[in-house]
Amino acid sequence: MLIPFSMKNCFQLLCNHQVPAAGFKQTVKNGLILQSVSNDVYQNLAVEDWIHDHMNLEGKPILFFWRNSPSVVIGRHQNPWQECNLNLMREEGIKLARRRSGGGTVYHDMGNINLTFFTTKKKYDRMENLKLILRALNAVQPQLDVQATKRFDLLLDGQFKISGTASKIGRTTAYHHCTLLCSTDGTFLSSLLKSPYQGIRSNATASIPSLVKNLLEKDPTLTCEVLMNAVATEYAAYHQIDHHIHLINPTDETLFPGINSKAKELQTWEWIYGKTPKFSINTSFHVLYEQSHLEIKVFLDIKNGRIEICNIEAPDHWLPLEIRDKLNSSLIGSKFCPTETTMLTNILLRTCPQDHKLHSKWNILCEKIKGIM
Numbered sequence: 001m002l003i004p005f006s007m008k009n010c011f012q013l014l015c016n017h018q019v020p021a022a023g024f025k026q027t028v029k030n031g032l033i034l035q036s037v038s039n040d041v042y043q044n045l046a047v048e049d050w051i052h053d054h055m056n057l058e059g060k061p062i063l064f065f066w067r068n069s070p071s072v073v074i075g076r077h078q079n080p081w082q083e084c085n086l087n088l089m090r091e092e093g094i095k096l097a098r099r100r101s102g103g104g105t106v107y108h109d110m111g112n113i114n115l116t117f118f119t120t121k122k123k124y125d126r127m128e129n130l131k132l133i134l135r136a137l138n139a140v141q142p143q144l145d146v147q148a149t150k151r152f153d154l155l156l157d158g159q160f161k162i163s164g165t166a167s168k169i170g171r172t173t174a175y176h177h178c179t180l181l182c183s184t185d186g187t188f189l190s191s192l193l194k195s196p197y198q199g200i201r202s203n204a205t206a207s208i209p210s211l212v213k214n215l216l217e218k219d220p221t222l223t224c225e226v227l228m229n230a231v232a233t234e235y236a237a238y239h240q241i242d243h244h245i246h247l248i249n250p251t252d253e254t255l256f257p258g259i260n261s262k263a264k265e266l267q268t269w270e271w272i273y274g275k276t277p278k279f280s281i282n283t284s285f286h287v288l289y290e291q292s293h294l295e296i297k298v299f300l301d302i303k304n305g306r307i308e309i310c311n312i313e314a315p316d317h318w319l320p321l322e323i324r325d326k327l328n329s330s331l332i333g334s335k336f337c338p339t340e341t342t343m344l345t346n347i348l349l350r351t352c353p354q355d356h357k358l359h360s361k362w363n364i365l366c367e368k369i370k371g372i373m
């Protein structure tokens, strides 16, 4: 059963400030099951941050269910250009989020359930959580063949991934979050998680692509709601708590003071792109000039999301060295980011040579560079 959560009680519970109302005590004492009413990936990730930062979880584990509108979520130490198709995401209006936990890139939509298990650092146990999910799956459909792997994935029929895991361990508290594929758009998932960019070199964490499958394909009764209720029931039985799922609104400042600034921070260029580990791009393309194909090489070093080194190599008779140098230096310091190309265009327009012929070559180069972003 879903219960809209009383703001006052939640704040009391989460911050441990006051003794909650009598009927609430039992829940407070042993743990709690929450579900977000929001489908915004940044708001939901902000709830994780907030609980992780503010909670005293001693003896009060929390399970948090959340689902997002279509989004790609990369791990803390990943490179979005290496992991996904940013151009396709832009065209389709898919959000990109960087989470605080490590691991690989996953696709979320309303057919994917996210489960976050909050505990103290001492009680943090990913396999225990996955076993709990397995028991819930077994309760709703005993015929399913699902196993947990050493990488803490859940595999259906020995080969199809239905759940991926990541975690964050703090000084005293920790969380383990995992996905559960129920009815996700699989075609979209695979096309979004395919990088078209070439020549990237980096030490960022690389994802490990797997074959995926939805639980609903095995059994049409396994909807997200059925699965969440089944996991909530198992969780409640395991922790001996009330099995009710409490609905929370992640934009509610009374409930979570300061949460909106956390959600805002997760949407900033500085966090999403700026936190990409240093990387380089070494690529080339051809231009047709006086009936021959000329090779233009582009080398970029990107640090903290900004171009640190830019080196464009082109035959001198096509674009003189001083013009290339001008272009190279005008790009240094700019944000390397698909959403910042207008700013880049302005920089390039300001520094563009007046000469008509050079101007068109300059434009070709600028378009190519924007195309890499």
Ligand SMILES: Nc1ncnc2c1ncn2[C@@H]1O[C@H](COP(=O)(O)OP(=O)(O)OP(=O)(O)O)[C@@H](O)[C@H]1O
Binding pocket: 102, 103, 104, 105, 106, 107, 108, 112, 151, 152, 153, 161, 162, 163, 164, 165, 166, 167, 179, 180, 181, 189, 193, 206, 207, 208, 209, 210, 211, 212
């Ligand atoms: N929502 C999802 N649930 C399960 N698997 C997914 C989902 N979205 C994508 N995948 C698959 O998982 C692959 C990424 O797995 P990877 O193991 O790198 O990351 P992870 O599961 O998030 O975390 P970790 O690296 O910590 O296991 C994707 O390339 C895709 O094949």
